[in-house]
Amino acid sequence: MTYQEEKLLFNQKTQCTIVQYDGTIKETDSNIFKWKVGASIYDVHPFFEIIKGFIEVFEKEETFYNFPCIHLEEKKLDKICDVTIKINTEEVVILLFDYSTKYYELNKIAQQKNESILKAKELELKNQYLIDKEKFKNSFIANINHEIRTPLTGILGFIEVLEKTNLNFEQEELARIIKRQSIHLNSLIEDMVDISKIESGKIKIVDERFLFINLVEGFEETYAKLAKERGIEFETHIDPNIQEYLIGDRTRVFQILNNILNNAFKFTEEGKVSLSVTKNYQRTNKLSVSFKIEDTGLGIQEENLNNIFDRFTRFNEDKQVSGTGLGLAIVKDLVDLLNGEIKVTSEPDKGTTFDIKLPFKFDVTKSTPEKKKKKYTLPETKKKFRVLVVEDEEATQFLLMKILISHGSFFVDVAINGQEAINYLERRNYDLVLMDLKLSKVDGYQATHMIRNNYGDKVISEVPIIGFTAKATEAERDKCLRSGMDDFIAKPFEQEDLLYKIVKQIAKKAAS
Structure with missing residues (x-):
């Protein structure tokens, strides 16, 4: 573009108008607005009324006034202009520069920037909402978990006490029903906690060396009894070529197989359930194991197979089968965490087959026998051992007193909070303290x-202390041990486990 063309382009965006003191337009070009010579500038646009004030204060020295981005209109013409007004002794000069195009471009950029900021803020608020929602959900589940486990401890504990008394046939059956339903309720709580952990990424895969055959034989023993009760067959096959010891997350593998086997028995009224374990392939120190679980139960409609692993999905609602619809969702999540595969095939009224492939590692070191649970016995003494139970739930207090007094080797005192427990310890010697963690005033940790x-x-200061809580997690156990406790037991508990831990700590203290 030539100099003249550049100048012409610039000139088209400017307008110079000379006005007399009375407001009459003396001279003007028409590059922007079509103002006419002889017309009053005050009639052109209300903005120019400002000139009257400038004239009144004018003091014989040339004066300039600059006004950026003034919105001026003339009929259908609409412009954003920078306006310069020069006052001298003879006239008023008005210079306009058409800034419309640049203004709208800048305005558009500013608007886009504002929209971008607003969208970013909206996204930030949405993310914060999701974070807060997740925190609330996890907190809610944790609290519900604690609040339900506490009364469950009493129910299951007293059922165990009741089963050891002289009951007639009808009473035994009622006790079994209560125990079965309580165990089922406990499993539902476990499902909710597991889903919450999976969603929040708190489940960690832990590789450990374990005796693989014991894992499978445990299922044989457990489900053979259930099969006998249900009047169906339970068959197992284990590939003898699978190494005796494998390295993997034994807890999660157990959870996966147990969930599917439990489901198979739940939906199988006649026929059989089978578990087959075979070696898929082996490369160096890596091994893939296939688990096939088949049943002759109700089966699943083809259109429902794609949703079988969705959360809260339940089929066969008319069959009166209990459950949350979380079991298979947990299975799928755990299989994915283990980098495994799972497939399901089914035919209505003929049965369902689950095929699972899970990776393991193994080493070629010499197999070592599993450590057996060491036996402990109470020190020989003519006196009974004194235990302080620190627990604020009346039902749990009574249960623990019943268990310990029935054993015949213990005296029991009860404190309802940490401060009261310390007062007891200052007045009397104790052989062991059972310390609930969630207490008023002074909690178990404090x-x-x-x-x-x-x-x-x-x-x-050296009295053995066993932590006692409804939060059945490794993190809670570690926190107990770090705080100075000697052991940990979760609610609900089995009486044998509780007594074993108590005897163990008293025996270790006596031997030290």
């Missing part, structure tokens, strides 16, 4: 810290 650190008397 009480344990005070016992371990605030007393020079070793009878108090």
Whole structure:
């Protein structure tokens, strides 16, 4: 573009108008607006009324006034202009520069920027909402988990006590029903907690060396009894070529197989359930194992197979089968976490087959026998051992007292919070403390810290303490041990486990 063309382009965006003191337009070009000579500038646009004030204060020296981005219209013409007004002794000069195109471009950019900021803020708020929602859900599940486990501990505990009394046939059956339904309720809680952990990424895969045959034989033993009760067959086949010891997450593998076997028995009224375990392939120290679980149960409609692993999905609603619809969703999530595969085939009224492939590792070191649970016995003494139960739930207090007193080797005192427990310890010597973690005033962690650190008397500071809580997690167990407790037991518990841990700690203390 030539200099003249550039100049012409620039000139088209400017307009110069000379106005007399009375407002009459003396001279003007028409590059922007078609103003006429002889017309009043005050009639052109209300903005120019401002000139009257400038004239009134004019003091004989040439003065300039600049106004950016003034919105001026003339009929259908609409412009954004920078306006410069020059006052001298003879006239008023008005210079306009058409800034419309640039203004709208900048305005569009600013608008886009504002929209971008708003969208980013909206996304941030949505993300924060999802985070808060997830925190609330996890907190809610954790609290519900704790609140339900506490009364469940009492129900299952008293059922165990009741089963050891003289019951007639009808009473035994009622006790079995209550126990079965309580165990089922506990499994539903476990499902909710597992789903919450999976969603929040809190489930960690832990590789450990374990005796593989024991895992499968455990299913044989457990489900053979159930098959006998249901009047169906249970068959198992284990490939003898699979190594005795494998490396993998034994807990998650057990969970996967147990969920599917439980489902198979739930929906099989006659016929059989079978578990087949075979070696898929082996490369160096890596091994793929196939698990096939087949049943002759109700089966699944073809249109429902694609949704079988969805959460809260339940089929065969008319068959009165209990469950949350979370079991298979958990299975699928765990298989994915283990980098495995799972497939399902089914035919209505003929049965269902689950095929699972899971990767393991193995080593060629010499097999070592599994460690057996060490036996402990109470020290020989003519006196009974004194146990302090620190628990604020009345039903759990009574249950623990019943279990320990029935054993015949224990006296029992009960404190309802940490501070009261410390008062008891200061007045009387105890052989062991059962410390609930969630207490009013002073909780179990605080009480344990005070016992371990605030007393020079070793009878108090070194008393064995077993943590007692409804939060059945490894993190909770580790927290208990770090706080100074000697062991940990989760609610609901089995009486044998509780007594084993109590005897173990008293025996270890006596031997130290």
